[in-house]
Amino acid sequence: MGKPDKIIYKSAMAMVGVDASDSIAVGDSLHREIKGANEAGIASAFITGGIHATELGLSSFGQVADLSSIKTLAAKYDAHPTYMLPAFAW
Numbered sequence: 001m002g003k004p005d006k007i008i009y010k011s012a013m014a015m016v017g018v019d020a021s022d023s024i025a026v027g028d029s030l031h032r033e034i035k036g037a038n039e040a041g042i043a044s045a046f047i048t049g050g051i052h053a054t055e056l057g058l059s060s061f062g063q064v065a066d067l068s069s070i071k072t073l074a075a076k077y078d079a080h081p082t083y084m085l086p087a088f089a090w
Contacts, residue, residue: 009040026088028052035079046070046081047088062087 013023023042027033028050037044048056048065055073056065064086074080 006039030077030079043082045083049087
């Protein structure tokens, strides 16, 4: 069991005392982080420049993916992000 399983998100929310409406998952994996967030009923931010960058036709950090490409890929994985960001850096 790991990030794809909604129990991980539900457990984390319970540990800090928040519910789905006060949570967001951020990740670059549609079939892991985003799909898990969908199943847990929480919002998600898909980082398009991560592991799916090549599938989205991206070649440089911070490049913006075409919305139609994101929708096609999201449908492939049956994982639908609430928001999309080209990159995420600390």
